[in-house]
Amino acid sequence: MYKVILLTGAPGTGKTTLRGALAQRIDKLHTFDYGELLLSGKEAAGVKLRYEDLREKSEAVISPADVGTADDRVVAEVSRLRSSNHVIIDSHALTREAFGFRAIPYSLVHLDRLNLDAIIVLRCDPDVLILRVQGDRGGRRELTVELAREIQILQESLSLTYAVACACPLYVIDTTNSTTTDVLQTGIELLVKVGIQVR
Numbered sequence: 001m002y003k004v005i006l007l008t009g010a011p012g013t014g015k016t017t018l019r020g021a022l023a024q025r026i027d028k029l030h031t032f033d034y035g036e037l038l039l040s041g042k043e044a045a046g047v048k049l050r051y052e053d054l055r056e057k058s059e060a061v062i063s064p065a066d067v068g069t070a071d072d073r074v075v076a077e078v079s080r081l082r083s084s085n086h087v088i089i090d091s092h093a094l095t096r097e098a099f100g101f102r103a104i105p106y107s108l109v110h111l112d113r114l115n116l117d118a119i120i121v122l123r124c125d126p127d128v129l130i131l132r133v134q135g136d137r138g139g140r141r142e143l144t145v146e147l148a149r150e151i152q153i154l155q156e157s158l159s160l161t162y163a164v165a166c167a168c169p170l171y172v173i174d175t176t177n178s179t180t181t182d183v184l185q186t187g188i189e190l191l192v193k194v195g196i197q198v199r
Contacts, residue, residue: 002028003196004078004087004114008159009122010151011055011092012132014175014183018122019090021184022191025198030081034091037070038062058095059102067093067104075113086196089114094155096143101151105158108165116166118194120187121159123152125176169194 007015019031035054042049042061053061078087093105106114124132126148133143143151156172163170171190175183188198 003117006119013122030085031088119170121172
């Protein structure tokens with residue numbers, strides 16, 4: 001039976017790296033990157049944005065309706081794919097804004113239709129997360145230790161709400177002192193627990 005996994009966590013914790021590594025190890029896997037979905041949705045509406053624009057301007061360029069459209073698209077695709085593919089959704093509903101934070105979470109209807117099998121959250125020590133973001137800004141806003149801690153707590157809290165709504169397990173992987181290989185191995189072990197065969 002094919003599984004649907006939400007991969008989430010604050011920017012800089014290693015989601016994209018883990019998703020890419022898992023894609024090379026799991027047969028019949030389809031992945032969704034919300035940043036790419038939002039960019040393609042805006043482009044279809046005649047608005048050309050860069051990935052950096054999503055991070056720098058976030059609320060100014062992406063509306064709740066834009067996110068809702070991406071959610072609708074993912075839910076419809078997951079419904080179609082889940083009979084033939086595992087699915088990993090790489091997303092974080094919480095964004096850092098000039099005024100603080102904004103969350104545009106899945107609705108209960110969307111969660112019911114997604115029927116997540118597991119949630120994996122990546123986290124990192126705030127001091128290390130700040131260094132990672134400074135090393136690869138890519139439009140990300142400046143972080144303080146307190147902001148880095150807060151965004152992770154909020155993202156983990158939202159993920160726990162999703163897990164309760166879907167009655168699925170939630171796993172938090174601390175990437176602070178782990179190599180990419182270590183994080184991949186932990187991710188593989190967790191996916192095997194939920195029934196995904198990994199090469």
